[in-house]
Amino acid sequence: LAADLQPGDAIGFTFFTGYMAMAAASIFFLVERGQVDGKWKTSLLISALITFIAAVHYYYMRDLYLETGQSPTEFRYIDWTLTVPLMCVEFYLLIKPYGGKVSTMWKLIGYSVLMLVTGYIGESLDKENTILWGVISTLGYLGIVYEATIGDVKKVALSSNNPEVANAVRLLRNFVIVGWAIYPIGYMCMEGNLLASTGWNLDLLYNIADAVNKIGFGLVVYSSAMSSTKAAA
Amino acid sequence: LAADLQPGDAIGFTFFTGYMAMAAASIFFLVERGQVDGKWKTSLLISALITFIAAVHYYYMRDLYLETGQSPTEFRYIDWTLTVPLMCVEFYLLIKPYGGKVSTMWKLIGYSVLMLVTGYIGESLDKENTILWGVISTLGYLGIVYEATIGDVKKVALSSNNPEVANAVRLLRNFVIVGWAIYPIGYMCMEGNLLASTGWNLDLLYNIADAVNKIGFGLVVYSSAMSSTKAAA
Ligand SMILES: CC1=C(/C=C/C(C)=C/C=C/C(C)=C/C=O)C(C)(C)CCC1
Numbered sequence: 010l011a012a013d014l015q016p017g018d019a020i021g022f023t024f025f026t027g028y029m030a031m032a033a034a035s036i037f038f039l040v041e042r043g044q045v046d047g048k049w050k051t052s053l054l055i056s057a058l059i060t061f062i063a064a065v066h067y068y069y070m071r072d073l074y075l076e077t078g079q080s081p082t083e084f085r086y087i088d089w090t091l092t093v094p095l096m097c098v099e100f101y102l103l104i105k106p107y108g109g110k111v112s113t114m115w116k117l118i119g120y121s122v123l124m125l126v127t128g129y130i131g132e133s134l135d136k137e138n139t140i141l142w143g144v145i146s147t148l149g150y151l152g153i154v155y156e157a158t159i160g161d162v163k164k165v166a167l168s169s170n171n172p173e174v175a176n177a178v179r180l181l182r183n184f185v186i187v188g189w190a191i192y193p194i195g196y197m198c199m200e201g202n203l204l205a206s207t208g209w210n211l212d213l214l215y216n217i218a219d220a221v222n223k224i225g226f227g228l229v230v231y232s233s234a235m236s237s238t239k240a241a242a
Numbered sequence: 243l244a245a246d247l248q249p250g251d252a253i254g255f256t257f258f259t260g261y262m263a264m265a266a267a268s269i270f271f272l273v274e275r276g277q278v279d280g281k282w283k284t285s286l287l288i289s290a291l292i293t294f295i296a297a298v299h300y301y302y303m304r305d306l307y308l309e310t311g312q313s314p315t316e317f318r319y320i321d322w323t324l325t326v327p328l329m330c331v332e333f334y335l336l337i338k339p340y341g342g343k344v345s346t347m348w349k350l351i352g353y354s355v356l357m358l359v360t361g362y363i364g365e366s367l368d369k370e371n372t373i374l375w376g377v378i379s380t381l382g383y384l385g386i387v388y389e390a391t392i393g394d395v396k397k398v399a400l401s402s403n404n405p406e407v408a409n410a411v412r413l414l415r416n417f418v419i420v421g422w423a424i425y426p427i428g429y430m431c432m433e434g435n436l437l438a439s440t441g442w443n444l445d446l447l448y449n450i451a452d453a454v455n456k457i458g459f460g461l462v463v464y465s466s467a468m469s470s471t472k473a474a475a
């Protein structure tokens with residue numbers, strides 16, 4: 010396996026760094042979990058599970074990419090099917106102490122399912138209509154953006170009247186708007202799609218986005234947990 | 243292995259997501275066990291063991307399915323032989339604090355053995371009489387349904403006069419009636435059985451049912467444990 014990585018293969022590089030970063034992040038979140046207040050422990054465990062699940066799938070994806078040179082679409086979506094709903098759970102755990110409702114979590118998960126199922130169809134099963142499926146998928150994505158900026162999540166932030174929540178919600182929103190937006194850009198770089206002519210690579214963009222969103226979001230939760238633990242001490 | 247997963251292979255997808263979800267759930271239950279009150283710790287460990295045993299067998303089943311395209315019947319029943327009795331233990335631990343008896347656990351295990359032995363014969367050794375074996379197996383299943391809705395388990399709920407037990411028993415009953423019922427539906431989709439014409443796939447249904455019952459039931463136990471731990475604090 011290792012022998013197949015060619016000099017200058019940037020995509021291969023990111024599969025390796027992605028794999029290792031996810032594995033290291035899992036250990037980090039799991040071990041640091043011991044240091045935070047009880048109410049944050051579940052959140053840190055979820056962060057660790059998200060990066061652990063990603064590490065396992067990066068292991069497969071790296072393999073498939075190095076052996077065949079192809080985009081490991083199936084594993085990508087298997088990973089997202091598990092990790093995106095877990096990120097919705099993570100959002101929910103963050104707003105729950107301030108009155109976040111379980112129905113908000115289910116809304117976010119519902120939008121995610123729409124986004125991922127149609128994205129997979131457009132990327133694997135019906136490439137002829139890849140743009141159409143991308144548009145439908147984007148509706149799911151926009152649903153999540155809506156909840157984070159105007160809808161349920163925002164309402165919790167406003168009604169809580171608490172600067173700590175306002176901050177958490179702002180960060181959360183930024184991840185959804187900026188970090189998650191890298192994925193549709195990657196998707197548009199596929200052959201026959203709008204950004205194909207840029208020559209950018211879908212896997213390169215997805216790998217960068219995964220690192221930002223999975224590890225970055227976990228780190229944000231971690232630092233909220235640490236400062237709230239210190240404030241309570 | 244990884245290269246054998248074909249685009250659009252929904253059954254293969256659920257073997258992969260099932261494997262990963264079981265592994266992640268085991269870590270979750272095992273780590274969160276540290277956070278719950280002493281009397282709940284054994285229950286959380288049993289939940290973790292159920293999903294751990296399942297993760298190992300999903301690893302084998304995934305392999306066999308991808309290599310041969312066949313239904314991994316043997317591994318399925320090896321898994322159930324271990325996990326179904328453990329689920330009976332889990333039920334028992336839930337009702338024990340409210341007067342549940344060990345004989346109830348043995349009744350449930352007895353019905354499970356009847357259900358699984360005859361189910362295996364009908365699915366693997368004597369496919370000619372698959373319907374007959376399915377009917378006998380269903381008697382075992384109905385025994386469990388009886389205990390959960392009218393028999394021993396229900397009696398505990400009534401005599402305890404405690405809303406928390408009533409709630410636990412109600413959830414338990416719902417899992418047995420709704421979640422477990424997916425299995426016989428899957429079985430009936432086999433060739434020569436009553437739902438064969440639907441074209442539904444047995445493994446797809448079994449994989450969905452396993453995720454619902456093994457992880458879902460564990461999560462229900464987990465959330466009871468967390469709220470009772472918080473109430474006691
Ligand atoms: C909008 C859109 C997409 C969005 C994907 C996203 C937003 C994925 C997020 C994944 C995350 C956050 C994983 C973290 O663990 C697709 C499916 C590429 C298809 C094209 C349109």
Ligand SMILES: CC1=C(/C=C/C(C)=C/C=C/C(C)=C/C=O)C(C)(C)CCC1
Pocket residue numbers: 292322325326329357358360361362376377379380383422423425426429452455456
């Ligand atoms: C009724 C019936 C069946 C029931 C199977 C069940 C109910 C299995 C439950 C498994 C669980 C709960 C596993 C969890 O770890 C069979 C054997 C398919 C054969 C056909 C008739």
